[in-house]
Amino acid sequence: MSNMLLEGRELHTYYGASHILHGIDFHIRQGEGIALMGRNGMGKSTLIKSMLGIVRPKHGRVLVRGDDYTKATTYRTAQQGIAYVPEGRGIFKSLTVRENLLMSARAGVDGQRNWTFDRVMETFPRLGERINNGGWQLSGGEQQMLTIGRALMTNPDLLILDEATEGLAPLIAMEIWRIVKEIRKTGIATVIVDKNHGAVTSICDRAMILVKGEVVFDGSSDEIRANPDLIQKHLGVGH
Amino acid sequence: MDFATFLIQTLNSLQYGLLLFLVASGLTLVFGIMGIINLAHGSFYMIGAYMAFVLSSATGSLVWAIVLGIPLALIFGAFLEWALFSRLYKRDHLEQVLLTYGLILVFEQLRSLLVDNDVHGVDIPAFLGASIQLTDVLSYPVYRLAISAVCIVLAVALYFVIQRTRLGMMIRAGNDDRTMVEALGININMIYRVVFALGVALAALAGMLAAPISSVFPNMGGQVLIISFVIVVIGGIGSVWGALVAALIVGFADTFGKVLLPEISGMVVYLVMAAVLLWRPEGILKKG
Numbered sequence: 001m002s003n004m005l006l007e008g009r010e011l012h013t014y015y016g017a018s019h020i021l022h023g024i025d026f027h028i029r030q031g032e033g034i035a036l037m038g039r040n041g042m043g044k045s046t047l048i049k050s051m052l053g054i055v056r057p058k059h060g061r062v063l064v065r066g067d068d069y070t071k072a073t074t075y076r077t078a079q080q081g082i083a084y085v086p087e088g089r090g091i092f093k094s095l096t097v098r099e100n101l102l103m104s105a106r107a108g109v110d111g112q113r114n115w116t117f118d119r120v121m122e123t124f125p126r127l128g129e130r131i132n133n134g135g136w137q138l139s140g141g142e143q144q145m146l147t148i149g150r151a152l153m154t155n156p157d158l159l160i161l162d163e164a165t166e167g168l169a170p171l172i173a174m175e176i177w178r179i180v181k182e183i184r185k186t187g188i189a190t191v192i193v194d195k196n197h198g199a200v201t202s203i204c205d206r207a208m209i210l211v212k213g214e215v216v217f218d219g220s221s222d223e224i225r226a227n228p229d230l231i232q233k234h235l236g237v238g239h
Numbered sequence: 240m241d242f243a244t245f246l247i248q249t250l251n252s253l254q255y256g257l258l259l260f261l262v263a264s265g266l267t268l269v270f271g272i273m274g275i276i277n278l279a280h281g282s283f284y285m286i287g288a289y290m291a292f293v294l295s296s297a298t299g300s301l302v303w304a305i306v307l308g309i310p311l312a313l314i315f316g317a318f319l320e321w322a323l324f325s326r327l328y329k330r331d332h333l334e335q336v337l338l339t340y341g342l343i344l345v346f347e348q349l350r351s352l353l354v355d356n357d358v359h360g361v362d363i364p365a366f367l368g369a370s371i372q373l374t375d376v377l378s379y380p381v382y383r384l385a386i387s388a389v390c391i392v393l394a395v396a397l398y399f400v401i402q403r404t405r406l407g408m409m410i411r412a413g414n415d416d417r418t419m420v421e422a423l424g425i426n427i428n429m430i431y432r433v434v435f436a437l438g439v440a441l442a443a444l445a446g447m448l449a450a451p452i453s454s455v456f457p458n459m460g461g462q463v464l465i466i467s468f469v470i471v472v473i474g475g476i477g478s479v480w481g482a483l484v485a486a487l488i489v490g491f492a493d494t495f496g497k498v499l500l501p502e503i504s505g506m507v508v509y510l511v512m513a514a515v516l517l518w519r520p521e522g523i524l525k526k527g
Contacts, residue, residue: 054418078424090419092412103408104423135415154424 003030004066005158005189006051006082011060013043013050013213020046021057022213030157033190033204035221037197037235043213044193045087045162052084052160053077081109083151087163087193089143091150093135097127100135100150108155114186120149123179141172148179158189165194177203197235201225209234240498243374248494254383256490257390261445262463263470263482264397265438271477272414273431275327276335279342281464283439287312287446288455289350292359301364305447309440316439320432328431347458356457361450386448393441394483401479410434414477466493469508473515475522484523488515 006028013021021043028034036044049055051062053074062070064080078084092100101120107113121128124145130138138146144164151159164180165173177199184190184203194200201207201221209217209224211234217224224230240248266280287308294304323342327335363382370378401407409430412420420427446459453459470489474481489508496507515523 052422054422073426073428074418074421075424075426078422084422086419086422090416090422092408092415092419094411094415095408099408100412103405103412104425106424150423 004028005030005032005064007061007063008047008051008057009061009063011047011050011057011062013046013055013057015046015055020213021050023060024210024213024215026051026208026215028158028189028191031187031189032206033184033192035197035200035204035207035224036191036193036210037200037207037224038210039235042210044210046213047210048084048160048162048191048193051077052082078154079109081155081157082160083154083156083158084160085144085147085151085162085164087166089140089147091135091138091143091146095135096132097135097138097146098131100146101127101153104150105153106155109157112155115152115155117153120152123152123182124149139172141168141175144168144172144176145179148176148183152183156188158191159183160191162193163195164192165196165199173199197224197231243377244498246373247377247379248498249491250379250383250387252491252494253487254387254390254490255494256487257387257394258445258449259463259466259470259489260394260483260486261390261441261448263467263474263486264394264479265441266467267471267474267477267479267482268410268434269438270471272410272434273324273328275324276332276339277324278336278339278464279346280339280438280442280467281460281462282343282346283312283316283442283460284446284449284463285350285458285460286315286346287443288361288450288453288459289354289446290443291361291447291450292455293354295361301361301447301451305444308447309444312440312443313436315443316436317432319439320435324435325428325431343460346460350457358454358456360454363451382451386452389448393444397479406430406433466508469512473512473522475524478522478524481522481524485515 004027008024008026011021011024011026012019024043024047026047036047038044046055050057053069053072061068064077064082069077069080095103101117105117126142127145127149130142135146148161161180165176168176173196180190180192181203190204192200192204201224204221207217207219207221207224208215216234217230262280262284266277269275269277269280290308290311291301291304294307295301298304298307323338327338367382367385369381371381372378401410409420409425413427413430417427466489470482470485473488474485488511492507492511497504500507
């Protein structure tokens with residue numbers, strides 16, 4: 001497939017002796033949006049980290065645009081237009097807001113610079129107000145805006161958001177969803193992990209559900225929303 | 240203490256502190272950013288001093304020795320990082336200490352084989368050979384002022400690189416979260432190599448500048464290493480500005496300690512360290 005962006009094939013990942021991913025197949029095409037779902041500890045973050053080379057799968061392959069990146073360093077995979085906003089956000093606390101954005105700036109894989117410093121400022125006006133603040137002075141919502149803005153400064157083709165709104169106040173979370181929708185409209189492919197199933201399935205056209213390191217559902221978001229049982233069975237709390 | 244003596248000791252304190260800053264800045268960056276305890280860092284100071292001796296004998300001038308020595312030190316540092324230190328990042332501190340202590344022995348043995356075990360002097364460049372007369376009997380050598388001037392220029396340059404350039408932002412970001420830097424598509428290993436090479440070059444330059452004053456002798460890196468670690472601890476691990484402040488404190492404490500409290504002069508620096516750690520266990524400036 002020529003428009004295939006990122007693929008994981010038969011991924012098995014371990015943390016020490018514990019087997020986290022049990023042969024997961026994952027793929028995302030240009031412009032696609034995937035809601036990556038599953039309860040805590042089912043392997044969502046591990047899947048993302050395995051494909052980015054942050055943790056190394058024991059078996060399986062990772063392909064970026066059809067090329068083998070299984071053993072590639074994280075920075076080489078990222079340079080292929082893959083931007084990652086980790087759980088817990090990972091802003092650089094000793095850098096100012098401006099510096100967090102400038103340090104990551106680069107052209108996209110095809111040389112485009114659609115996302116400039118100014119455009120990020122327009123998208124996140126709140127960051128503009130705090131431009132010279134240190135990273136440690138930001139609220140949770142501002143930190144999340146900063147990490148998304150920083151990821152956009154790399155002009156990615158794929159944006160991966162792990163726990164996009166975790167720990168944010170509802171109003172701030174709504175603001176994040178509004179921005180993510182805007183980003184989706186520009187044609188950037190997205191993988192989103194979030195507890196708000198309604199929000200992620202409305203933003204993403206496809207959904208995947210992981211249970212104990214295996215894919216139990218891979219289909220359209222509409223199908224998920226039409227089947228409350230599916231959500232209750234695999235994602236519901238209280239089991 | 241009369242004013243002229245006070246002025247001379249103040250200038251000496253500044254010069255000594257600034258020279259220590261050159262050594263300690265590299266040590267604190269490598270410790271803070273890469274998490275490496277590099278016991279061999281003092282050896283780079285020793286190697287610099289011997290380079291000054293060998294190269295100034297060959298070229299006839301310390302200036303030429305420095306001009307040639309800095310690129311050599313950078314290459315040497317980049318090579319060491321590639322060959323050895325890059326393998327240490329994921330190891331624990333004990334293994335780091337073993338390797339870097341081993342390196343001290345290797346470097347001293349190489350020094351013994353390549354040069355010898357004697358004490359050597361290095362001539363001050365002729366154009367800096369003068370002294371400024373302060374009173375009828377007291378004068379201050381221009382060369383020491385020149386050392387301070389070079390160190391101040393380098394400290395400003397270092398400030399500029401770390402605070403104002405993208406490389407500096409990446410270095411500071413690497414101090415916060417290495418994995419995240421990589422995930423943004425930045426080759427952190429290359430940044431580590433640059434930082435390490437820079438640290439080696441700064442320590443070697445300190446050795447080259449100090450050679451005419453302190454002379455050149457075996458194991459001269461040992462004392463500098465210990466005092467540099469004191470500076471790193473006082474200043475806060477990973478903080479270049481902390482290292483600058485701490486190096487000046489140590490420079491003044493050591494110099495004035497020798498004048499005012501000669502009986503306990505060897506302890507003064509460590510008393511200062513203990514006091515600072517009681518006051519701020521993480522150092523004067525933790526990061527930044």
